[in-house]
Structure formats: C-alpha cells, structure tokens
Amino acid sequence: MSQPRKSSKSPQRRTRQQPPAPAAGTENSPCPCGREASYKECCAPFHQGRAAAPTAERLMRSRYSAFAVGDTAYLLRSWHSTTRPAVLELDPAQRWTALEILAATDGSAFHTEGTVTFRAHYAVRGRTGSQEEHSRFVREDGKWVYLDALPPA
Numbered sequence: 001m002s003q004p005r006k007s008s009k010s011p012q013r014r015t016r017q018q019p020p021a022p023a024a025g026t027e028n029s030p031c032p033c034g035r036e037a038s039y040k041e042c043c044a045p046f047h048q049g050r051a052a053a054p055t056a057e058r059l060m061r062s063r064y065s066a067f068a069v070g071d072t073a074y075l076l077r078s079w080h081s082t083t084r085p086a087v088l089e090l091d092p093a094q095r096w097t098a099l100e101i102l103a104a105t106d107g108s109a110f111h112t113e114g115t116v117t118f119r120a121h122y123a124v125r126g127r128t129g130s131q132e133e134h135s136r137f138v139r140e141d142g143k144w145v146y147l148d149a150l151p152p153a
Contacts, residue, residue, distance in 0.1 A: 032068035033061035034099045047074045052144070056107025056114030056137035059144040061099065064120055068096040080140055080147045094124040102132075112139050115150065
C-alpha cells in the first residue's frame with residue numbers, strides 16, 4: 001500500500017468509540033488480512049521469513065497485515081528493489097480495521113505478474129477512512145513483491 005488517502009467515495013462520519021479489538025498480530029488473534037485463520041497460521045510465517053507468499057493476493061494480504069501490526073521491516077522486504085523507499089514510517093495513531101479484495105488478475109504460482117485491487121479501511125484520531133488501490137505485483141528473485149500502484153481506470 002502506498003500512503004493512505006481519504007476516499008472521496010464516502011463521507012467521513014463520526015462513529016461511537018468501539019471497544020478495543022484483540023491486539024492485531026498476537027499469535028491467536030484473527031489475522032488482520034481477513035482470512036479465517038489466526039495471525040500465527042496466516043500472515044505471521046511470511047512476516048517472520050519462515051515462508052513466502054504463494055500468490056500476489058496472499059502477498060497483498062500479508063502486506064496489509066504488516067501495516068496493521070506495524071511490521072515495516074516486512075513491508076520493505078516485500079517491496080520491489082526499484083520502487084522501495086529508503087525509509088518507511090507508519091503513523092502510530094492509525095489503526096487498520098478491515099481489508100476488502102475487490103479483484104485480482106493473474107498472480108498465481110504460474111505467473112510472473114499479477115494485480116490486486118483492494119480497499120483498506122482505517123481509523124485515525126477518531127475518524128474513519130479507506131484507501132483503494134490497484135496494485136501491481138511481480139516476482140523478484142522468485143518471490144512475489146509489491147511493485148507499484150497503477151493509475152485509476
């Protein structure tokens with residue numbers, strides 16, 4: 001994901017404060033990426049370097065989870081060497097709340113490129129928003145990495 005931006009498709013609304021969710025990224029917490037698995041079984045192996053994402057969509061989901069748990073090291077490792085920033089700083093006040101995969105093309109074990117269109121929801125300082133992006137992924141040294149965001153269609 002690139003830098004968060006507010007969605008112009010839905011107005012900002014004030015919502016009542018929700019009780020805190022289980023800490024994202026704890027072993028038995030639900031995985032932030034939205035799959036029906038615990039963080040330990042889903043994205044943690046990618047973040048810890050014990051496994052590589054098998055598809056572009058799984059890489060996208062693991063990168064979203066990395067934003068949710070604040071794993072900048074994984075975000076940088078999973079970014080293409082030609083587009084990777086030198087430094088990545090996350091806003092500690094921003095909490096990623098949900099991920100929607102809207103579309104995915106190619107990006108399987110049989111491909112070298114793939115795209116994933118997603119909407120990531122967040123809350124920051126009492127306000128909610130979302131970021132929608134059509135992301136491009138490629139293989140680098142045999143592993144899926146995030147290359148860049150494609151322009152909106």
